[in-house]
Amino acid sequence: MLDFFSIFGKGGIVLWCFQSTGHIFTPSVNALIRTVILQERGGGSNSFDHESLTLKYKLDNEFDLVFVVAFQKILQLSYVDKLLDDVQLEFRDLYRQQLQGLRPGLEFRRPFERVLAAAEEWGRRQDNQPRQMRSFEQSHKSKKTVSSMIERPHEQKNQKTVEKEAAVKESPPPTPAAPASPRNGSGAGELDEETMALNRMRLAQRLGSPNASKKKAAADKQKSPKAKKTGKAPTQWDLGGTNKDVASLERTKDKDGVRQDTYDSKLVGQMVGGIKDLEVDSSDDDDEQDEERQVRLARTKESGLLSMFKGLVGNKSLSRETMQPALDKMCDLLIAKNVAADIAKKLCESVATKLDGKVIGTFEGVASVVKTTLTESLMQILSPRRRVDILRDALESQRKGRPFVMTFCGVNGVGKSTNLAKICFWLIENDLRVLVAACDTFRAGAVEQLRTHVRHLNNLHPAERHNGREMVQLYEKGYGKDAAGIAMEAINFAREARLDVVLVDTAGRMQDNEPLMRALAKLIKVNDPDLVLFVGEALVGNEAVDQLVKFNQAMADYSAAEHPHLIDGIVLTKFDTIDDKVGAAISMTYITGQPIVFVGTGQTYTDLKSLNAKAVVHALMK
Amino acid sequence: MALSPEILGILIAVFVIALTAAFLFWQRRRTSRSGILVVGLNDSGKTLMFSQIVYNEFVDTFTSMKENIGDFTASKSVLKIIDIPGHERVRAKFFDEHKRNARGIAFLVDASNLQSNIRDAAEYLYSILTDPVIASSAPSFLIVCNKQDQTMAKGSVAVKKLLEKELNLLRKTKSSRLASLDNTTDNAVFLGQEDKDFEFEHLNKIKVEFAETALFSAANEEGVQLEQVEDWLERVSA
Numbered sequence: 001m002l003d004f005f006s007i008f009g010k011g012g013i014v015l016w017c018f019q020s021t022g023h024i025f026t027p028s029v030n031a032l033i034r035t036v037i038l039q040e041r042g043g044g045s046n047s048f049d050h051e052s053l054t055l056k057y058k059l060d061n062e063f064d065l066v067f068v069v070a071f072q073k074i075l076q077l078s079y080v081d082k083l084l085d086d087v088q089l090e091f092r093d094l095y096r097q098q099l100q101g102l103r104p105g106l107e108f109r110r111p112f113e114r115v116l117a118a119a120e121e122w123g124r125r126q127d128n129q130p131r132q133m134r135s136f137e138q139s140h141k142s143k144k145t146v147s148s149m150i151e152r153p154h155e156q157k158n159q160k161t162v163e164k165e166a167a168v169k170e171s172p173p174p175t176p177a178a179p180a181s182p183r184n185g186s187g188a189g190e191l192d193e194e195t196m197a198l199n200r201m202r203l204a205q206r207l208g209s210p211n212a213s214k215k216k217a218a219a220d221k222q223k224s225p226k227a228k229k230t231g232k233a234p235t236q237w238d239l240g241g242t243n244k245d246v247a248s249l250e251r252t253k254d255k256d257g258v259r260q261d262t263y264d265s266k267l268v269g270q271m272v273g274g275i276k277d278l279e280v281d282s283s284d285d286d287d288e289q290d291e292e293r294q295v296r297l298a299r300t301k302e303s304g305l306l307s308m309f310k311g312l313v314g315n316k317s318l319s320r321e322t323m324q325p326a327l328d329k330m331c332d333l334l335i336a337k338n339v340a341a342d343i344a345k346k347l348c349e350s351v352a353t354k355l356d357g358k359v360i361g362t363f364e365g366v367a368s369v370v371k372t373t374l375t376e377s378l379m380q381i382l383s384p385r386r387r388v389d390i391l392r393d394a395l396e397s398q399r400k401g402r403p404f405v406m407t408f409c410g411v412n413g414v415g416k417s418t419n420l421a422k423i424c425f426w427l428i429e430n431d432l433r434v435l436v437a438a439c440d441t442f443r444a445g446a447v448e449q450l451r452t453h454v455r456h457l458n459n460l461h462p463a464e465r466h467n468g469r470e471m472v473q474l475y476e477k478g479y480g481k482d483a484a485g486i487a488m489e490a491i492n493f494a495r496e497a498r499l500d501v502v503l504v505d506t507a508g509r510m511q512d513n514e515p516l517m518r519a520l521a522k523l524i525k526v527n528d529p530d531l532v533l534f535v536g537e538a539l540v541g542n543e544a545v546d547q548l549v550k551f552n553q554a555m556a557d558y559s560a561a562e563h564p565h566l567i568d569g570i571v572l573t574k575f576d577t578i579d580d581k582v583g584a585a586i587s588m589t590y591i592t593g594q595p596i597v598f599v600g601t602g603q604t605y606t607d608l609k610s611l612n613a614k615a616v617v618h619a620l621m622k
Numbered sequence: 623m624a625l626s627p628e629i630l631g632i633l634i635a636v637f638v639i640a641l642t643a644a645f646l647f648w649q650r651r652r653t654s655r656s657g658i659l660v661v662g663l664n665d666s667g668k669t670l671m672f673s674q675i676v677y678n679e680f681v682d683t684f685t686s687m688k689e690n691i692g693d694f695t696a697s698k699s700v701l702k703i704i705d706i707p708g709h710e711r712v713r714a715k716f717f718d719e720h721k722r723n724a725r726g727i728a729f730l731v732d733a734s735n736l737q738s739n740i741r742d743a744a745e746y747l748y749s750i751l752t753d754p755v756i757a758s759s760a761p762s763f764l765i766v767c768n769k770q771d772q773t774m775a776k777g778s779v780a781v782k783k784l785l786e787k788e789l790n791l792l793r794k795t796k797s798s799r800l801a802s803l804d805n806t807t808d809n810a811v812f813l814g815q816e817d818k819d820f821e822f823e824h825l826n827k828i829k830v831e832f833a834e835t836a837l838f839s840a841a842n843e844e845g846v847q848l849e850q851v852e853d854w855l856e857r858v859s860a
Contacts, residue, residue: 011705012669012686026684030665033685034709064688274796376715383711387742391795396741430795 001077001120003053004070005112007091015065016108028053029068046081046353049073058084061358062317063092079123086115268460270606271429274391277612278575278599317359318366323352326370337620339583340542343590351377375621381586382613384595388569393530394432394501403435403494405502405527407487408571409520410535411547412508415573415600417446419535420505421453423598425605428461428471432500437490438476439483439523440507447476450505457605473499483507484523491527504529511550521558524565533597534567537574538584548591567592573600576607580619585611655759657702657723658694658855661750662730663743664708667768670837671730672705674848675855685709689716696859701725713746721755726762726858728851733781733834734772744788748796751813751828760827764854771836778832782822789813790820 004025008014019025028050036048036057047056052074058067067084071077090111136142141149327348334344351373360369390406397404406423408416417440424434436454440446454474461471475490487504494502506523509516524532534551536544548567556564570588578584585596596611660668669683669690676692686707694701702723706716727750731743747765750756767781776784793813814824822830833850 006684008684009690010686010688011690012683012707013673013690014682014684017682026682030685033687066687379715380711383714385710387710387745389741389745389795392741392745392792395791395795 001075002069002071002080002116004068005087006068007087007108008066008068010064010066016106016112018109018112025053025070028055028070032057032068033066056080056084058088059353059356060088060092061354061356065091067091077123078126079119082122083116083119086119087112090115265460267425267605269429271426271608273430275426275598275608275610277615278601278609279612279615317357318355318369320352320356322366323355323370326367327352329367330370330374334583334586334620336581337583338541338578338581339620340545340587342542343545343587344583347374347377347381347586347590371621375617378586378617378620379613381589382596382611382616385593386595388595388597390531390597391430391432394427397530398432398500401495401498403491403499403502404531405491405504405529406531406533407504407506407524407527407529408533408535409506409551409567410508411510414508414535414537416440416508416535417449417453417505418603419571419573419598419600419608420503421450421457422600422605422608424453424472424503425457425460426608427501428457431466433469434472435490435494435497435499435502436472436474437487437502437504438474439486439490440505441477441479441481441483441486442507444479446505446507447478450474450476460605473497483519484526487523487527511547511554514554517551517554518558521555521564524555525559525561528565531597532565532568533571534569534588534592535571535573536584536588538572538578538582539574540584542587544584544587545591548588552592567594569594569597571598571600572596572611575599575609576601580622582616582619585616586620655723655725655761656699657704657720658726658728658858659717659720659724660703660705660728660730661713661717661746662708662766663732663739663746664710666708666730666732667835667837668705668708668730671728671766671768671835671848671851672703674837675851676703687712689720694855696856699859701855701859717750721753722759724756724759724761726764726854727756728764728766728854730766730768731781731785732769733767733775733777734769735774736767736776736781736784740784740788744785744792747785748789748792748813751825757827762854762858763828763830764851765830765832766851767832767834768837770834778834782832786820786822793820 003019003021003023005018006014006025006029007016031050032048032055046058047054049055052072053070054073055068055070057069059065060067065088067088069080069084071080091108094108094111095106330351331344331348334347335341339347351370354377355369355373358369360366394404408420410416420436424436427434436450438447438450451474454472457472458470463470475486475493477486477489483506490504491502493499504523504527506520507516509520511517532555534548536547540547552566555566559565570592572585572588575582589596599609599611601607601609660672662668664685669686670681672690672692673679673681673683675694686705686709689707690705692703694703704720704723706720707713729747729750732739736743765778765781765785767776767778769775770777814820818824831854833854835848835851837848
């Protein structure tokens with residue numbers, strides 16, 4: 001019933017393989033390796049589905065082996081985990097001597113068949129056994145307290161009033177706060193006027209009397225008996241006004257064409273070329289390099305000297321129990337640095353899987369090994385899975401004669417328009433012509449904001465300096481229109497005008513707002529942008545997980561295509577507001593698997609950096 | 623028998639000095655560069671080439687998660703062949719570990735689908751060439767065009783032209799970066815000459831050669847064409 005079983009080293013060379021069908025399993029196993037193991041999703045379950053197969057794997061960290069078994073997804077075999085464990089033990093017993101030079105072509109078929117038969121027999125016995133009763137510890141009852149389970153019939157009525165009181169207490173939250181303290185301070189016998197009025201009001205509310213609100217107003221008036229006496233002035237209502245005021249409300253056009261804006265021309269020329277790397281609050285950069293070298297030298301020296309003594313001193317192998325305290329400490333450290341809680345847990349789980357059974361010398365502490373492995377995992381997560389070079393891709397599209405389209409999406413208030421302006425500045429510094437499409441047709445002032453940015457950018461890079469071509473243009477159709485339509489027209493306009501890049505700004509939307517997510521998915525499906533960037537702020541904590549998962553889910557569900565266009569990259573904004581609590585970067589890259597393309601570190605045009613994985617990991621593990 | 627304390631002290635001092643001298647000598651011998659790195663994109667045939675050079679046999683392989691290290695005895699010395707995994711997430715880590723030991727670098731290229739992967743391959747090659755350690759130690763390069771047994775495979779001349787064109791573009795988009803603020807200052811190296819289009823001959827310190835192989839056909843005993851690679855290994859070891 002098993003289709004495939006393979007034992008191969010972590011370096012990729014297959015040591016033994018068993019195949020019962022003619023199917024080629026290489027793509028499935030490669031997908032398993034790339035998706036699960038190399039992306040640090042090794043924690044939790046050890047099974048992976050690919051096309052019609054389910055693959056289960058087990059790592060042997062002592063000899064650096066991987067055991068993989070594949071079977072049809074529709075079968076539900078219960079003995080597979082046990083089979084993996086037994087095969088691993090069997091293999092190690094047989095080939096323990098040759099652990100360094102394990103070579104392909106090992107003879108393992110007969111022991112394997114023996115173990116397989118035993119496991120199948122065990123599985124059959126398990127299935128035939130009658131269902132075991134749960135022990136008391138496993139039942140739900142043991143988790144409840146005794147008093148909650150005692151039923152008293154006359155208490156049911158009281159429960160209802162208790163609930164109502166709780167609701168009433170919650171509704172006026174601010175009012176009891178202030179008088180509570182003087183009440184406690186003044187003692188039981190002395191109740192002044194205010195508190196008496198308050199008590200009366202509360203009683204009225206509890207009895208549901210219609211005079212409750214009146215009493216509250218009386219109490220309020222009593223609280224501030226002395227009002228300021230000024231002359232009577234006509235009240236200015238917020239939503240009132242006459243038609244004569246309309247002219248003063250118009251802010252979309254300039255007043256008389258007089259502009260007193262000062263443009264900060266020092267910015268010009270600072271963003272030419274690639275984006276600078278981020279530096280994260282690590283005070284000693286030079287020392288770090290020296291220190292790294294010294295540590296490496298020390299390590300090689302150590303391994304040279306101590307290899308002589310290794311035979312004398314024993315080795316210890318790591319198990320989950322020995323690693324657990326160190327792992328818990330690491331988990332808490334990560335959560336303290338603003339990594340989402342379940343991401344931190346999954347990471348620690350995958351580190352545990354990686355180190356389970358590994359042999360370390362007695363001179364290395366468990367904590368230091370766990371810390372180094374965790375640092376490596378974090379570096380691995382932050383390393384981009386694909387090439388990140390926007391300039392190169394933009395040049396490629398320029399050569400093909402069509403514009404390079406980038407879309408910015410995200411929740412409200414994360415900095416989409418600000419970072420769009422920064423990226424626009426970077427692109428025009430590198431001599432690319434940009435069209436900004438104002439597809440945020442909802443938020444008041446969104447189009448004006450982009451227009452101000454475009455004007456500022458055109459002033460910094462005037463057309464005279466670039467052969468009379470205007471570097472940035474704005475494509476807008478006002479408010480209230482369909483965003484997807486505006487985006488399509490903007491891209492067509494850019495193609496005809498032979499502009500290089502189109503930056504599409506969308507409205508902020510909450511991730512569980514279904515109609516808005518549908519609209520976003522439609523925009524992406526209709527226009528097929530080259531890059532869909534999710535803009536997230538670095539301050540977000542556990543919410544990042546929810547946002548990204550729901551955004552990706554919505555784009556996959558509402559796109560009705562075979563291969564929906566998901567989020568391609570992340571822009572991490574407001575990075576200057578966090579000192580070293582840089583965990584949001586880890587959460588976001590872990591969830592999507594996509595790289596962080598830009599990091600925003602401020603509100604001026606030059607505050608755009610690229611992610612420096614080493615510095616971020618260093619700040620996380622400090 | 624009681625040795626006088628002075629003689630005992632002198633004996634101990636001599637012993638300690640001898641131990642330190644032997645250790646330092648051993649350390650120096652170990653840090654001389656004797657490694658050949660085998661690098662390349664995912665699925666370009668590095669582990670297969672490694673096993674054919676070191677073990678002389680054809681193996682099935684999956685995506686590598688860790689490096690493979692083996693020895694190759696050339697006529698004059700023993701070279702350590704290090705096969706670095708090509709997966710994007712781990713290649714930087716293993717490359718940084720072993721780059722100091724690199725005497726020669728074999729960059730494998732999948733010649734049959736190079737056209738679609740050219741940007742990734744060129745970026746990887748660019749990042750290796752501009753790495754400060756590599757630029758200063760200047761190992762010899764061999765660009766191996768693998769999978770020649772496939773019909774759509776390009777020859778080494780076509781591969782060379784494609785790579786040169788791509789690297790020319792890349793150095794423009796990456797080179798005019800200002801001094802970056804972190805440790806890796808890989809922008810300090812500008813490949814080739816500024817006013818002319820990039821060619822591999824312009825790299826004065828690093829010598830780049832090309833070779834063609836068809837590693838998969840070893841299964842069919844049709845000749846694996848590893849001779850060019852082995853020649854290069856002999857020349858590097860000299």
